[in-house]
Amino acid sequence: MLIFFSTTITTLRTATRCSSITTRRSIHSSQLTIERTQDTTRFDQRPPNEHLQFGTTLSDHMLLIEWHQSEQWSAPRIVPYQNIQLSPAASSLQYGLQCFEGMKAYKSLVDDDSLRMFRPDKNMQRLAHSMERLQMPGANFDHEELLRCIAELIKVDAKWIPYGEGYSLYLRPTVIATTKALGLAAPDSILLYVITSPVGPYYKTGFQPIRLMTSTDYVRAWPGGTGNAKVGGNYAPTMKPQFLAAEHGCSQILWLFGENEEITEVGAMNVFFYLINEDTQRLELVTAPLTRGDILPGVTRDSILHLARSWGDFDVSERYVTMAEIAKAAEDGRLIEAFGAGTAAVVTPISSIRHKGKDIDISTETGELTRRIWNEITGIQYGKIAGPPGWSVKL
Numbered sequence: 114m115l116i117f118f119s120t121t122i123t124t125l126r127t128a129t130r131c132s133s134i135t136t137r138r139s140i141h142s143s144q145l146t147i148e149r150t151q152d153t154t155r156f157d158q159r160p161p162n163e164h165l166q167f168g169t170t171l172s173d174h175m176l177l178i179e180w181h182q183s184e185q186w187s188a189p190r191i192v193p194y195q196n197i198q199l200s201p202a203a204s205s206l207q208y209g210l211q212c213f214e215g216m217k218a219y220k221s222l223v224d225d226d227s228l229r230m231f232r233p234d235k236n237m238q239r240l241a242h243s244m245e246r247l248q249m250p251g252a253n254f255d256h257e258e259l260l261r262c263i264a265e266l267i268k269v270d271a272k273w274i275p276y277g278e279g280y281s282l283y284l285r286p287t288v289i290a291t292t293k294a295l296g297l298a299a300p301d302s303i304l305l306y307v308i309t310s311p312v313g314p315y316y317k318t319g320f321q322p323i324r325l326m327t328s329t330d331y332v333r334a335w336p337g338g339t340g341n342a343k344v345g346g347n348y349a350p351t352m353k354p355q356f357l358a359a360e361h362g363c364s365q366i367l368w369l370f371g372e373n374e375e376i377t378e379v380g381a382m383n384v385f386f387y388l389i390n391e392d393t394q395r396l397e398l399v400t401a402p403l404t405r406g407d408i409l410p411g412v413t414r415d416s417i418l419h420l421a422r423s424w425g426d427f428d429v430s431e432r433y434v435t436m437a438e439i440a441k442a443a444e445d446g447r448l449i450e451a452f453g454a455g456t457a458a459v460v461t462p463i464s465s466i467r468h469k470g471k472d473i474d475i476s477t478e479t480g481e482l483t484r485r486i487w488n489e490i491t492g493i494q495y496g497k498i499a500g501p502p503g504w505s506v507k508l
């Protein structure tokens with residue numbers, strides 16, 4: 114479990130940039146400096162909590178850490194939110210050499226009103242993997258040191274965190290290649306930055322099950338690709354099929370792979386099916402495995418698998434489910450629930466799937482298991498439920 118000591122903030126505020134190159138081989142929170150904004154208009158002009166839209170309101174400050182071949186990691190800085198100067202030839206712009214994370218900070222809903230993060234160690238592991246997949250330097254950064262810097266950013270902008278269930282401060286750690294050259298090569302300089310955004314409940318009027326449409330013309334990811342890393346190149350190509358799904362009255366694309374039409378993900382989320390297994394006649398919660406490398410190892414996905422296995426109420430499987438199996442389960446009355454899972458929404462219930470012009474109906478109501486998962490995970494995030502050790506990290 115990560116522990117952020119109460120003395121850290123004093124140390125960090127008085128720290129100065131270290132001149133020794135050897136101390137820059139990794140990220141060091143002891144070198145963090147903080148420049149607070151003098152502009153109060155951003156906070157004063159923020160929308161009321163009930164009008165917050167995901168990712169559109171940005172907080173006052175940001176964290177910046179640079180990596181250069183000559184000096185390695187620079188001293189981390191928290192500065193007022195601002196634009197970034199970037200060469201038009203930067204390899205992040207020319208070749209898409211960038212990756213990011215999505216995580217949240219919460220105000221506890223119990224008596225201490227503490228600030229909390231949910232399993233941030235998993236996000237650091239995935240960020241390092243994404244950097245390594247793009248052959249970015251500095252991928253062996255000290256995870257706990259970066260988290261200490263992020264914790265200070267959260268504390269600096271603590272007033273931006275809205276209070277209440279479903280409200281949080283969304284954190285977007287991002288790494289971009291800043292190499293100023295048009296040649297296609299591994300970058301020799303990068304910028305790691307973190308911006309934050311206050312967000313409200315994903316469901317404004319409660320759970321609303323969504324309709325999906327399968328895509329047989331487009332593929333989200335493939336073995337040997339970058340599907341198991343959180344890189345921008347995974348998302349930009351989904352814009353067109355997402356538009357086509359909307360034209361058919363569907364909210365998201367259900368991504369398939371191969372001749373057997375194996376189900377991989379839904380939109381930008383992992384996907385789960387709760388059904389009665391035809392062979393065992395037992396209840397089963399199933400999602401695609403990570404072994405092939407085309408599935409993103411979601412933090413919410415991992416949390417659901419861990420919790421569901423600890424309950425012991427049904428079988429929990431990581432295996433490939435085909436559209437034929439789902440269609441047959443629905444026809445037989447064995448398909449009980451389906452939902453997407455991700456940081457933004459936690460879980461998103463699925464009402465139906467449109468596949469090759471036909472609808473596979475699941476349920477127009479949010480299922481009991483989907484609600485149970487929602488209640489359990491959000492309870493841990495807001496400090497109402499203890500949860501497994503290390504999941505709810507108090508700052």
